[in-house]
Amino acid sequence: MSKLRVAVLGAKGRIGSEAARSVEAADDLELVAALDRDDKIETLSEKGAQVVVDLTHPDAVMGNLEYCVANGIHGVVGTTGWTDERLAQLRGWLEAAPATGVLIAPNFSIGAVLTMQFAQQAARFFESVEVIELHHPNKADAPSGTAHRTAQLIAAAREKAGSPAQPDATTTALDGARGADVDGVPVHSVRLRGLLAHQEVLLGGEGETLTIRHDSLHHKSFMPGILLGVRRVVDTPGLTFGLEHFLDLNG
Ligand SMILES: NC(=O)c1ccc[n+]([C@@H]2O[C@H](COP(=O)([O-])OP(=O)(O)OC[C@H]3O[C@@H](n4cnc5c(N)ncnc54)[C@H](O)[C@@H]3O)[C@@H](O)[C@H]2O)c1
Numbered sequence: 689m690s691k692l693r694v695a696v697l698g699a700k701g702r703i704g705s706e707a708a709r710s711v712e713a714a715d716d717l718e719l720v721a722a723l724d725r726d727d728k729i730e731t732l733s734e735k736g737a738q739v740v741v742d743l744t745h746p747d748a749v750m751g752n753l754e755y756c757v758a759n760g761i762h763g764v765v766g767t768t769g770w771t772d773e774r775l776a777q778l779r780g781w782l783e784a785a786p787a788t789g790v791l792i793a794p795n796f797s798i799g800a801v802l803t804m805q806f807a808q809q810a811a812r813f814f815e816s817v818e819v820i821e822l823h824h825p826n827k828a829d830a831p832s833g834t835a836h837r838t839a840q841l842i843a844a845a846r847e848k849a850g851s852p853a854q855p856d857a858t859t860t861a862l863d864g865a866r867g868a869d870v871d872g873v874p875v876h877s878v879r880l881r882g883l884l885a886h887q888e889v890l891l892g893g894e895g896e897t898l899t900i901r902h903d904s905l906h907h908k909s910f911m912p913g914i915l916l917g918v919r920r921v922v923d924t925p926g927l928t929f930g931l932e933h934f935l936d937l938n939g
């Protein structure tokens with residue numbers, strides 16, 4: 689059986705370098721290009737890449753995906769910075785390339801995906817919920833893509849359940865003290881040397897709290913999800929948002 693031809697964009701970066709090594713080590717995959725900022729994107733077509741893993745920067749990812757989709761190259765995207773406008777633009781490109789698939793995963797680690805699922809499940813049972821994400825200080829974006837997505841899922845679950853607004857008597861606050869407001873859910877970002885990627889979802893009701901915490905301690909935590917995404921995206925045309933769609937979570 690021929691190997692799937694995979695390229696990594698951002699291959700000199702923290703997660704991209706780990707991803708390139710993981711692709712190289714997989715028996716069913718061939719790493720045909722490991723590109724970074726100064727390389728020509730046309731190399732992807734020249735090398736016959738079938739799937740591109742994008743682990744670059746929010747400022748670069750749209751240009752990369754425009755090229756990939758226009759050239760029928762599937763995408764597995766870990767790069768953050770997704771807005772409704774960006775997603776709409778990507779969907780438009782994919783409509784013109786109906787055989788091409790793109791997976792965007794706010795987080796490739798199984799523990800983080802489960803954290804999001806558990807938080808969504810728990811949200812309607814508690815009056816209060818806040819998200820704290822903690823990352824290394826080299827991170828470009830805040831809040832993290834994972835925290836942003838977690839808060840959106842929590843807010844959607846609360847809206848579906850008809851939950852009232854969260855209790856909060858604050859009338860005086862320094863700017864930022866109550867975090868960023870994502871659909872009514874406060875999200876707090878910590879940047880600290882020594883950390884990699886961590887998240888807590890704090891839920892509170894009368895007389896009890898529930899804390900759901902996840903820690904990525906090494907970039908290896910993201911690799912099984914990336915490889916799963918690469919193998920599945922070639923048979924999944926259109927846009928898939930979230931690795932949970934490629935996991936049998938009810939199995
Ligand atoms: N979804 C996940 O599970 C997950 C996990 C970790 C990191 N991330 C995200 O991945 C992205 C990269 O994170 P990082 O910590 O590795 O950053 P990093 O700065 O270490 O690496 C990014 C690399 O991309 C390169 N780059 C920038 N523009 C490029 C372009 N146009 N073409 C090719 N390469 C380009 C940079 O030179 C750099 O080497 C961030 O958005 C981060 O949030 C996602």
Ligand SMILES: O=C(O)C1=N[C@H](C(=O)O)CCC1
Pocket residue numbers: 768794795796823827828831832833834835884885
């Ligand atoms: O290190 C990063 O940067 C990470 N980015 C993703 C996010 O923003 O959620 C995933 C975790 C690591």
